[in-house]
Amino acid sequence: NAGVTQTPKFQVLKTGQSMTLQCAQDMNHNSMYWYRQDPGMGLRLIYYSASEGTTDKGEVPNGYNVSRLNKREFSLRLESAAPSQTSVYFCASRKLEGQAFYSPLHFGNGTRLTVT
Amino acid sequence: AQSVTQPDIHITVSEGASLELRCNYSYGATPYLFWYVQSPGQGLQLLLKYFSGDTLVQGIKGFEAEFKRSQSSFNLRKPSVHWSDAAEYFCAIKLSFGAGTTVTVRA
Numbered sequence: 001n002a003g004v005t006q007t008p009k010f011q012v013l014k015t016g017q018s019m020t021l022q023c024a025q026d027m028n029h030n031s032m033y034w035y036r037q038d039p040g041m042g043l044r045l046i047y048y049s050a051s052e053g054t055t056d057k058g059e060v061p062n063g064y065n066v067s068r069l070n071k072r073e074f075s076l077r078l079e080s081a082a083p084s085q086t087s088v089y090f091c092a093s094r095k096l097e098g099q100a101f102y103s104p105l106h107f108g109n110g111t112r113l114t115v116t
Numbered sequence: 117a118q119s120v121t122q123p124d125i126h127i128t129v130s131e132g133a134s135l136e137l138r139c140n141y142s143y144g145a146t147p148y149l150f151w152y153v154q155s156p157g158q159g160l161q162l163l164l165k166y167f168s169g170d171t172l173v174q175g176i177k178g179f180e181a182e183f184k185r186s187q188s189s190f191n192l193r194k195p196s197v198h199w200s201d202a203a204e205y206f207c208a209i210k211l212s213f214g215a216g217t218t219v220t221v222r223a
Contacts, residue, residue, distance in 0.1 A: 105160070110158075
C-alpha cells in the first residue's frame with residue numbers, strides 16, 4: 001500500500017530550467033494538492049484539484065502550473081525555475097465527500113528542490 | 117479567511133515529561149481542525165482531528181487535543197513523551213497550516 005508517491009525525491013536545477021514534479025496516489029481519492037514547505041512558514045498551498053478535470057489556485061500559485069492527468073496523477077510544473085522556488089514540495093490527497101473539510105490529507109514524502 | 121497560529125517555534129522536553137503544544141485559530145464558523153506530525157525527511161501524518169462533538173479528542177501515538185471555542189484554541193497534549201516523539205508538529209484548519217513547532221526530546 002504505497003499511498004502517495006512523489007518523484008523525484010531530490011532535484012537540483014539552474015535558474016531558468018524547467019521541470020515537472022510527479023505525484024500519484026493509489027487510495028482512490030478524488031482530491032489532490034500541491035504544497036511547498038519553507039522554514040518558519042509551514043506548508044503553503046500552491047494548487048489543488050478538487051476532482052478529476054478541475055484545478056484551482058491556492059495561496060502561492062505564481063511560477064507554477066499543474067495538470068490533473070487522471071484520477072491518480074497530479075503533476076506540478078516549474079516552467080522557468082527561480083532561486084525563490086527552492087523548497088520542499090509535498091503532494092497530498094484526500095477523499096472529498098459529505099462534510100468536505102472533515103477528511104484529512106494524506107501526504108507523500110516530498111521532493112527537495114534546489115534552484116541555483 | 118481562516119488561519120492558525122502556533123506560538124512556539126521550538127520546545128525542548130525531557131523524556132517522560134508531559135508535552136503541550138499550542139494552537140490558536142481564526143475562523144468565524146465551525147472549524148475543521150487537525151494536528152499532523154512530520155518526522156525528519158518524511159511527509160506529514162495525521163495525529164487527530166476535530167469537527168464537532170466531544171471537545172477532547174484522542175489521537176494516535178497517545179496524543180490528545182482539546183478544543184476550546186471560547187479561547188479559539190486547539191492545544192495538543194501528551195502525558196509522557198518518548199524519544200520517538202521528536203518531530204515537527206503542525207496545526208491546521210481546513211487546508212491552511214500553521215508554521216509548525218519543533219519538539220526536541222532530551223534523555
